[in-house]
Amino acid sequence: MSGAHTMPASTGAFSTGASRNHCGGPVRRLDRNAILRAAMGLVERDGLPALTMRRLGAELDVQAMALYRYTPSRENLLDGIVELLVDELYADPEVLLQPAAGWQDYISRLAHGIRRIALAHPHLFPLVATRPAAAQWVRPPLRSLRWIESFLTGLQAEGFSDQNAVYAYRAFTGFLLGHLLLEVAALGVEINPVDSGGADSVGLSPDPLQDYPNLLRLQPLLAQNDSEQEFKDSLANLMHRLQAVV
């Protein structure tokens, strides 16, 4: 922390131009984690297009070029964000690393944990879904080797065969990705992160809603959706499907 690098004795407090903390000691402003956290905050506040090396630098009181000591590229930064996001699962006390009360309980906790992450970071979650993975079989949103290993091992401990554990992994990721992407997309429309100047009129397609009588009539029904209930229903259905094969 207090490395006191190249401090000229004469001028005292502000001679180096480096920022200082409130204790007065010189401060190592940057490290990869701080950069990633700042990037996440920037995206969550202003949207993905706002994540610019220059703006991110400004956020950290530094020039953009300084960031390249800690990341080879902006792309690499995005990958780092995705990794950090998935790792938040470890900090969730509701999520278990291994089944403790049956595989249904385990899967349910995991599903809700990932859902909490998605809802907490609606602007960031699409990155989890769309960034290229390391291998074909690494599927978002469960895209850390450690969690895939946990999942497969956990289900096998509960009696799943190799085949069935892999089958469950595939069904589980498909279910999660579809639901959570739809959920954060719906959130995104509500909070409207779009910065395209005054394009709201273009939004509702070439022809107006009036041309579709059925849609017009069902609009209230379509608009009122309990996404949590829908998530739970679909999860229950998944469980039922897995129950049949185990």
Next chain:
Amino acid sequence: MSGAHTMPASTGAFSTGASRNHCGGPVRRLDRNAILRAAMGLVERDGLPALTMRRLGAELDVQAMALYRYTPSRENLLDGIVELLVDELYADPEVLLQPAAGWQDYISRLAHGIRRIALAHPHLFPLVATRPAAAQWVRPPLRSLRWIESFLTGLQAEGFSDQNAVYAYRAFTGFLLGHLLLEVAALGVEINPVDSGGADSVGLSPDPLQDYPNLLRLQPLLAQNDSEQEFKDSLANLMHRLQAVV
């Protein structure tokens, strides 16, 4: 091809500076559809980051600024691409506008039609999933009002109540989005559209596969997946789920 701009007037035939077709008549080179098609081709060939106003102009033998006669912005172009993509469903003879042999047949044809579109445009499909929609209840990948109307009306003609038709719409879109996004993502890893110079070593996460014995053992099983069969299985499961409520 023949960059005949700024042609001296003396040469007669090329006095206008506009390009000509092989019949010799002056030609309107640009229109919105041609631009959108060129953009789709560019993305499918070189990836989304390659879609640049300047590069797209070059593709059409025109300066970038000329495109702004036909689109207000690059963002609007992306929305146009998504619309064109979804509209390809109308050109698919296997897909029916209304049920003709039961709702299961109708839904199955629709699902496979959208899957064909996704697989035909793996670089483009993520746009369908992630572009902001016009309303919360417009869900990718079924994001045209006309298709939503068709879907709801179709199911109601087959005996679905308002509630159940909307329920089916939600379950159907969730299923499609999850599966197809995973499928094109897996494709994307195979064909490797990444242009990040030599980042292949970074890809496989901080720790190697060797640290996860179970994963290492199951890797062959994870790698060999029949995505079409998986799609059909999951679709059948969806049908079964809907069967229960109708």
Next chain:
DNA sequence: ACCTGAACACCGTTCAAGT
């Protein structure tokens, strides 16, 4: 009517130079 040249305010990234 349709396209271009020039310009503006940005980008990501490199690299020699400062401290």
Next chain:
DNA sequence: ACCTGAACACCGTTCAAGT
């Protein structure tokens, strides 16, 4: 060791100007 200035090759977009 860590950060900056200056520079390069790009971006999207505007607008007066050409034909």
